[in-house]
Amino acid sequence: MKVRESGMPDEDVWKGFFEPNKILKMLSLNDKAADVADFGSGYGTFTIPVAKIISGKVCAIDIEPEMIEITEQKAKAENLNNVETVLRDFISEGSGLEDESVDYVLLANILHLEGPEKLLREANRILRPNGNVVIIHWNYDPATPRGPPMEIRPTPEKCIEWAISSGFSNPDKYDLKPYHYGIVLSKEW
Ligand SMILES: C[S@@+](CC[C@H](N)C(=O)[O-])C[C@H]1O[C@@H](n2cnc3c(N)ncnc32)[C@H](O)[C@@H]1O
Structure with a gap:
């Protein structure tokens, strides 16, 4: 089942909302x-910059074949052989990744889904001890140029509450100007 309000605008519009490299640096990746x-990887806006930074591989999961195709093309164009794309519905099927198999889980612009704690628990399951979940979301501000309706848009405090009840601790919050916030938490173990 596709996450509610998770359709994407044209890529030219979407990429104007972020500076992914700056954001990833701020979040200490x-x-x-x-x-x-990367759960719900979309155009690979974060997947591709992440692949250039890390020492291992990034697994980009999305339900839309078009998004997967675009991410694959980008990885190929940049000669990145550490991007693994997975066409999959992580809500009904989970991520398919093994327990304790990754160091970071990226949840960017996705935590307005129904049942956020289920997704956070799945993130927790696949993280290695001391791994981090990184939540990026639209500011809780109706003036942002896009983002889910305010009725379902989570505040950072709500994301932290959900994450803590799903087995994470030590939240650090970041202002990812102009339109987003970031939260990094550690897996409790
Ligand atoms: C709002 S976009 C965010 C894309 C990316 N994380 C970013 O911030 O640039 C949400 C993405 O999640 C994908 N998605 C929605 N529901 C999903 C599901 N159940 N399983 C896998 N991907 C899903 C959508 O296809 C879309 O590409």
Whole structure:
């Protein structure tokens, strides 16, 4: 089942909302992270920059064949052989990744789904001890140029509450100007 309100605008519009490299640097993603899972990877806006930083591979999961195709083409064009794309519905099927198999899980612009704690628990399951979940989402502000309706848009405080009840701790919050916030939490073990 596709996440509610998770359709994408044209890529030219979408990429104007972020500076992925700056964001990843702020969130301390570096080559100490071997493997990363990107849930709902879309155009690969984060997948591709992540692949260039980490020492292992990034697994980009999306339900839309078009998004997977675009991400694959980008990886090929940049000669990145550490991008693994997975066409899959992570809501009904889970990620398909093994327990304790990644160092970072990226949940970018996706946590407005129904049942966010189920997804956070899946993230927790696949993370290695000391792994991190990274939540990026639209500011809780109706003036942002896009983003889910306010009725279903989570506040950072709500994301932290869900993550803590799903087995994470030590939240660090970041202001990812102009339109987003970021939260990094650690897997409790
Ligand atoms: C709002 S976009 C965010 C894309 C990317 N994370 C970013 O921030 O640039 C959400 C993405 O999640 C994908 N998606 C929605 N429901 C999904 C599901 N059940 N399983 C896998 N991917 C899903 C959509 O196809 C879309 O590409």
